[in-house]
Amino acid sequence: MSDVFKGSFTQQEPIPEAAIAAAVEVMRSGRLHRYNTAEGEMAQTALLEQEFAAMVGSKYCLAVASGGYAMATALRAVGVKPGDKVLTNTFTLAPVPGAIAAVGAVPVFVGVTENLVIDLDDLRAKADQADVLLLSHMRGHLADMEALMAICDAAGVTVIEDCAHTMGAAWKGVPSGTQGKVGCYSCQTYKHVNSGEGGLFVTDDAEVAARAIILSGSYMLYARHAAGPPPEAFAKIRYETPNISGRMDNLRAAILRPQLQDLQTQCERWNARYYEIEKGLRDTPGLRVIERPEEETIVGSSIQFLLLDWGETKVAEVLARCAARGVELKWFGGAEPVGFTSRYDSWRYVDAPRMPASDRVLGGIIDMRVPLTFSLEDCALIARIIRAEVSAVYQAAA
Ligand SMILES: *Cc1c(COP(=O)(O)O)cnc(C)c1O
Numbered sequence: 001m002s003d004v005f006k007g008s009f010t011q012q013e014p015i016p017e018a019a020i021a022a023a024v025e026v027m028r029s030g031r032l033h034r035y036n037t038a039e040g041e042m043a044q045t046a047l048l049e050q051e052f053a054a055m056v057g058s059k060y061c062l063a064v065a066s067g068g069y070a071m072a073t074a075l076r077a078v079g080v081k082p083g084d085k086v087l088t089n090t091f092t093l094a095p096v097p098g099a100i101a102a103v104g105a106v107p108v109f110v111g112v113t114e115n116l117v118i119d120l121d122d123l124r125a126k127a128d129q130a131d132v133l134l135l136s137h138m139r140g141h142l143a144d145m146e147a148l149m150a151i152c153d154a155a156g157v158t159v160i161e162d163c164a165h166t167m168g169a170a171w172k173g174v175p176s177g178t179q180g181k182v183g184c185y186s187c188q189t190y191k192h193v194n195s196g197e198g199g200l201f202v203t204d205d206a207e208v209a210a211r212a213i214i215l216s217g218s219y220m221l222y223a224r225h226a227a228g229p230p231p232e233a234f235a236k237i238r239y240e241t242p243n244i245s246g247r248m249d250n251l252r253a254a255i256l257r258p259q260l261q262d263l264q265t266q267c268e269r270w271n272a273r274y275y276e277i278e279k280g281l282r283d284t285p286g287l288r289v290i291e292r293p294e295e296e297t298i299v300g301s302s303i304q305f306l307l308l309d310w311g312e313t314k315v316a317e318v319l320a321r322c323a324a325r326g327v328e329l330k331w332f333g334g335a336e337p338v339g340f341t342s343r344y345d346s347w348r349y350v351d352a353p354r355m356p357a358s359d360r361v362l363g364g365i366i367d368m369r370v371p372l373t374f375s376l377e378d379c380a381l382i383a384r385i386i387r388a389e390v391s392a393v394y395q396a397a398a
Contacts, residue, residue: 067186127155274300280383333363
């Protein structure tokens, strides 16, 4: 009888005890709203913003209700208007084109390479179509950020980074989210820190930060932002910026602060698991691992590999055989959106032309979560199962 994996691909670790204690303290105080502070008290949310800004080396930080909210706020704050086009990745998750649609703008998809990053040639070719790129570091894969910024700077394109999968990652040592005008992070349960829902927004631009703070629902209490710009930055924009409530509360911030302290360690634990799986998959006939560039500091909270040009039937067979042995794989090539996975032609509110080169890559991307509740032995077992099932289907076809 062949091995079966019994773990859960959606089970995260518990919230650390220090975070639970901090949450209980906030609840005892009754002051959950970020602007409800006692005399001389600094809100948990303001402290979180200060600590996250220091961690990534940004001037300003704003904590909000979700990663998707952070992205929509970033688009508004840099001046995207209804009807504007916004460049974005063809390989990403639904909240990314959703953030563009939320501000009434129109996504223009840029292709994906076999290394699962945005296709810089396609970006160069489309750079004159929009003033903004919402760049999704999908599943943690960072494009050559220097080359990307050079293309965007030359074309006058403002870059907003979706760092939902790159909190803790870096390109040549520069923290992900600090190369573009704005970096947006998610604190949702399946990302790198867990407050159920939540988002973080960083920028070095005082006016963009001021707009984002007012947009998030600060009323005229913006002076209480420890990681916000000086009052002058609000002088004019406070009259012309709508309040679109999406604040973070002190309870979530309290849960997140101890997790930020642990982030580095957690990233190392993810990477140990990632490389264990990668090691087990390497040199499987017909399967391609994604080679990670030396310049990239990765966070292996998920892993992808390619079954390039296998065709729908054989990919489906691999998925079914792995599922029968407890290994839950996701496929970006499916014609129908399933669970969290969909692709650009599933978002039918966008009139997107077909992208054959990207279709070929998307058709081969297999994706798997790597929760920290997996042991290294679990990871080795998972890799053995995938290797065996991919090999069986590959050999049967040969
Ligand atoms: C989760 C996710 C988001 C959005 O984050 P939420 O906090 O769920 O709104 C954005 N982009 C990607 C790639 C994601 O995976």
